Amino acid sequence: MTTLLVIAKEPRPGRVKTRLTPPFTPEEAAVLAEAALVDTLDAVARTPARRRVLVLDGTPGPWVPPGFDVVRQCAGGLDERLAEAFAGCDGPALLIGMDTPQVTPELLTVDWSGCDAYFGLAEDGGFWALGMAEPDPARLRGVPMSTPRTGEVQRARLSGLRVRDLPRLRDVDTASDAGLVAAAAPGGRFATALAHLTPTVDR
Numbered sequence: 001m002t003t004l005l006v007i008a009k010e011p012r013p014g015r016v017k018t019r020l021t022p023p024f025t026p027e028e029a030a031v032l033a034e035a036a037l038v039d040t041l042d043a044v045a046r047t048p049a050r051r052r053v054l055v056l057d058g059t060p061g062p063w064v065p066p067g068f069d070v071v072r073q074c075a076g077g078l079d080e081r082l083a084e085a086f087a088g089c090d091g092p093a094l095l096i097g098m099d100t101p102q103v104t105p106e107l108l109t110v111d112w113s114g115c116d117a118y119f120g121l122a123e124d125g126g127f128w129a130l131g132m133a134e135p136d137p138a139r140l141r142g143v144p145m146s147t148p149r150t151g152e153v154q155r156a157r158l159s160g161l162r163v164r165d166l167p168r169l170r171d172v173d174t175a176s177d178a179g180l181v182a183a184a185a186p187g188g189r190f191a192t193a194l195a196h197l198t199p200t201v202d203r
Helices: 024-043 078-087 149-154 175-184 188-202
Strands: 003-009 052-059 071-074 093-097 117-121 127-132 163-165
Touching: 003 024, 003 078, 003 149, 024 052, 024 188, 078 093, 117 188, 127 149, 175 188
Parallel strands: 003 052, 003 093, 052 071, 117 163
Antiparallel strands: 093 127, 117 127
């Protein structure tokens, strides 16, 4: 069975989704971030797993569902924090972020037979999912994060492994992204939160 990891920030105003401001206020951006995180954690909770871990920067809130272990992110750059998340795993692990609330249990249910790794590119050039049958933190350390080539570089770090590619998904970074992601998952908490905020925002 797979350990499912979600790396996330506590959805506090001014600390999350800063690229949504403007047009949204920091408080509204935090509302959207929490909704995205709730949708993500719900999908993970409904996915068969050996263990479910929230790797958190901040303090847990009532949005953490039952059945999750919460561990603090280590210090350092994002590459170090992702590497450390994998270092804490024994056996196959799949890591995702909190910026793709359109994920589903079907996307996250992986089969390791004949496969060493899973990889999901994001539309912005990053990646939304990384899985390894035998977690190796060294494959993440030193990868430049938050660049248009992050996904390409990380995918190359999986050289020598049998990799299955997951569908390309869109991260929620900008207001335009938010609208497209909400349309892809219209029944989720994120889409509902965005719909409540959009009438007051000229995007």
